Amino acid sequence: MSTIDVLIVEDDRRIIEINQKFIEKLEGFSVIALATNGEQAKELLAYTKPQLVLLDVYLPDMLGIELVWHIRQHYRDIDIIMITAAREIEMVYEALRGGVFDYIVKPLIFESFQERMESYRNHLKRRDRGSGIVDQAEIDLLLTRGQPQNKPKETVMPKGIDSLTLEKVIQAVSQAREAGVTAEEVGKLIGTSRTTARRYLEFLVTEGRIRADLVYGTVGRPERKYLGQL
Incomplete structure (x- = not known):
């Protein structure tokens, strides 16, 4: 199977760099072009002809969904x-x-990104091998992108960690973007104590889903800030 050429369409330069680094770590993928808005993406599509487009929804000049329908047309x-x-x-x-093919919500984690890109590559392999008549099982495999059906993931949360509160914490960190957010700020945003917020934040750090940095102010002890692990 030949290398999969990728066009990244994203207006945030920092996210572009992250996506590009992630792609470079994967075997069989190559970033051939970068676009920071919809019109630029249309121009690049015309002469680069990528196999895959990684596309953001919110672009400066249009919604990514508009570009989806342009590509389909x-x-x-x-x-x-x-x-x-x-x-x-x-x-x-x-x-x-x-x-x-897929819809991935930021912030990105490399392991999850890698899994989804490998799923896409396997989908292409099945498609390239396919010919003639297919049975229902093969159709089901194509429609589900090769993901197993009727086998929901069982997520076991550790003691003291509630899945609904955890989702609120993740959203709070995601909204803070590169500025980061403290445990006290998260607690105020989601209506919990600083101690509770910190417990959830530290759990996400150990899971590799966010990262923590020490920020040194002009006075007092350094402050621990949490950022999305993009």
């Missing part, structure tokens, strides 16, 4: 994976209607 063989902070259900449904 003009480049039916190009696949799309959305990588975005957009969690609106309408946006997800519209992306699915546009035939995107």
